[in-house]
Amino acid sequence: MIEIRWHGRGGQGSFTASRILGAAASVYGGINAMAFPSFGPERRGAPVLGFTKLSESKITDRSEILAPDYVIVLDESLWHEGVKVGLKEDTVIIINTGDPGPYQEEVSQRVVGADVTPVALEIIGLPIANIGMMGAFAALDETVSLDHIKKAIEDGMKSGMAVKNIRVIEKVYASVKEALK
């Protein structure tokens, strides 16, 4: 079981990303997935969480994710908003930044930077990093393939946005892969 916790602000699409990743894994990837938001009232701009569980076997456990394998942070300003809660030794933190250095200094876990906002601004014209961050995840972990994520984006978004987001995710995927070499 791989458990992912998404940190975003209301309106940034962290839950949309957690859901599209779940769809990519299950509808196209043939494994099992579950995705859910932090439950409750939705407020624009407030820190919100999204969760994705991925597993080869059927997922029946609906309890909260307490010890995530991946923590994906859509917005650097959320670093102090519970990002460090429940980290395991081998938890990987993926953060939307051009410089992960200062964050890496604060935690012993591996921190991977993905500079998604400039890519989103260039291609979509808006600082929406949610889908792009999935590209960084796919570059780090092979559980869900980039092709399956692209299919789920085509399914789950309006066609204009889907085309642009697919360009974003391809670019982020390539740049993170390159950085990992």
Added chain:
Amino acid sequence: MSGIRKFICGDDAVAEGVRLSRPHVISAYPITPQTIVVERLSEYVEEGSLKARYMHVESEHSAMSCAIGVSSVGARAFTATSSQGLLYMAETLPYASGARLPIVMMNANRSIATPWNIYGDQMDAMFLLNSGWIQYYVEDAQEALDMMIQGYRLAEDPEVMTPVMINVDGFVLTHTYELVEIPDQAGVDAFLPPLKMPLNSMSLEAPKSLSISAGNDTNMEFNMKQHLDMLAAGTRIQAVDKAYGQAFGRYYHGALEKIRTEDAEVILITAGTVTGTARVVVDRLRGEGKKVGLVKLRVLRPFPVEELTEALKGAEAVGVLDKNISFGYEGTIFTNVNSALMARAMTPKTMNFIGGIGGRDITKENLIEAYDKLFGAAAGQPLERVQYMNVRCDY
């Protein structure tokens, strides 16, 4: 027979199941966490994928009153609600069940004010246990979809003719996305033929007056017959589920599912989504050689006394997880389970675990602790009979 698969939330799955059941009229008043159900259904009606009248009424009381009118003329009615909405609707529920109208309703289980809270527990439905409605509790989105279709087949069975409430845990199920298989329409049409109402339906062609009064010379017999038919509906619950399994490949074991109970020394009873977490815990504890079992209670009315006591045979201690409190006594399901055990002269140690109130998480560790306490009770340790899970205050 298999359909397409979608990654959708519990509310979406309910709406898919309702669309496939082809109701004639949907009367709706939105309330969190049910809202997505009635939003989806309004979209289906708008786009024409569901040929139904959509009535956006001004309250839950009106939503059920409307469903009663619809069902009274022999049409298929659907509505959905939650929490305070269900309680506001409460007065109308026995009107529907006493008139033997086969309405199906989804209830998104949510806590009751005060303190006000939109998260999930099962206090709301427990209030209506005596309303004369058949009550199901489901575990996941697939079961939610499947039970909408099964619900109509059961409610409309000429031997049953009783409304059905499908309970879906708020947020942990209504707002959680998972892979769901959508049955094909032809298969559902074959399983659920058009509703044929008995002769006493209202009709414009043959107008009549239906007296709904019954004085003290007949009233008790009406209530008794309703009660006896509800008791008899237990066998139909199993039959409908089996038929569904044959048609669609998914069978839910009737009123309850036994999970590794055959040689279990201690058994926990759950209703709704927490069953899924308990399955993981049972497998883990079994892996450690501990003889634990689980009973997933799917139906609370009619209460499955025979199936339940058969499942609990041989257990030294039985725990009941209640996501509700009957203030001044204990968890409601616990009371019902003890009564069933007493009726069969069975005397395992019994313990009540009250948890999940107001959306409090129930973790695997909480459930492991519950099993540990059941082993303690079986060994004769003096433990409080009613326990509260994952709380910060003393008791």
